[in-house]
Amino acid sequence: MAKSAVSARNHILRALSKWPQDAIRPQVQFQDVLRKRFESKPTSGGLSDQEELKQANALYSLIGNRYKKKYPITGTLLQPKSNPTYFTDLVRELQEAPNRSWLDRFMLRIKGVVRMK
Incomplete structure (x- = not known):
């Protein structure tokens, strides 16, 4: 045992x-x-x-x-009609996040507050 x-x-x-x-x-x-x-x-x-x-x-x-x-995910499940690029943008953000400098993080925070596009 x-x-x-x-x-x-x-x-x-x-x-x-x-x-x-x-x-x-x-x-x-x-x-x-x-x-x-x-x-x-x-x-x-x-x-x-x-x-x-x-x-x-x-x-x-x-x-x-x-x-x-x-259980592979295929079809329109990864592309919701409200925001079709949501999941691709999310994966891109997760890949870029560890390599960002403090200035990049600060600029993203400001963009989120001001809603610049």
Whole structure:
């Protein structure tokens, strides 16, 4: 029983090592928080071995984009009639945000207040 608990914990820690880094908030990483939780406690909060293995499986499925592949988003779902470029603009903003200087961030804030286009 103890060997399977260690094995489940090792699966979780291995999955967390494969988790991508968050470029938006580099000082707070999801995998670091969970890694501390599973490394610090000899038992992970009263979870059974099966529950730990289910958590490891859920982490691996998220890392592998299992649900994105199983349920692809196609058609007009990504282009709402009210704002057809909303999701493409959102992805572009998320990609550009980590590389902005303080002046760029300040100008965007001013544009948001004044509503310049």
